[in-house]
Amino acid sequence: MTMKVLAIIPAYNEEESIDATVTELVSVAPDVDYVVVNDGSRDGTAALCRQKGYPMIDLPVNLGLTAAFQTGMKYAYRKGYDYAVQFDADGQHRPEFIRMMVDAAVRGGAGIVVGSRFVEKEKGFSARMAGSALISSIIRMTTGRKITDPTSGMRLYDKTIIERFAKGHDFAPEPDTVAYLARCGTKVCEIQVDMRDRTAGESYLSFTKSISYMARTCASILFLQWFR
DSSP states (O other), rough: OOOOOEEEEESSSSSHHHHHHHHHHHHOOOTTTEEEEEEEEEHHHHHHHHTTTTTTTSSSSSSOHHHHHHHHHHHHTTTSSSSEEEEETTSSSGGGGGHHHHHHHHHOOOSSEEEEEEEOOOOOOOOOHHHHHHHHHHHHHSOOOOSTTOOOOOOEEEHHHHHHHHHHHHSSSSHHHHHHHTTOOOOOOEEEEEOOOOOOOOOOOHHHHHHHHHHHHHHHHHHGGGGO
């Protein structure tokens, strides 16, 4: 891999999983740089990263996933990375797919590559999957693009999108931003990936927050995005 690639790892109370996540990333994808963005964790996440010598940006308070990821994108922009990948600290994302995502971006000229669980596999039946299917339908209706796994958190962004995140104030690592950029002409593609279940740590989204998240995302894509 000749391109400079950065894995941005937002971490909130991930003391139990961050070490295994970073160790696997370094072992499986040694040519990918990484930075942990500690989002004001209340546990020992920051202390563990310092002890292990992991590259880390330590936010003094919990700002949420959007601010943590934007911080990582500013770092990627200032360091001149060609690609940045959003990579979960909880071990759900698998580093062997990062190279495939970069290859897909280079080969297809894509500004965004989504690591999708459903390119070759069917979605299961659950409230969350129903919400994902609804978001997919709304994105297709408003952009003409088919994205089978819009809520996947494993997304790769090229240099132009890194700059937009770094310099803008209304870009979030969310489906509505992907839909907005697709409507503005950014090429978006998906590749099939496998993901694991979270085994430890604290998710940014609780059940009630997940319901609110789905509702806000749908409203944003259908109405709010047109006024950006």
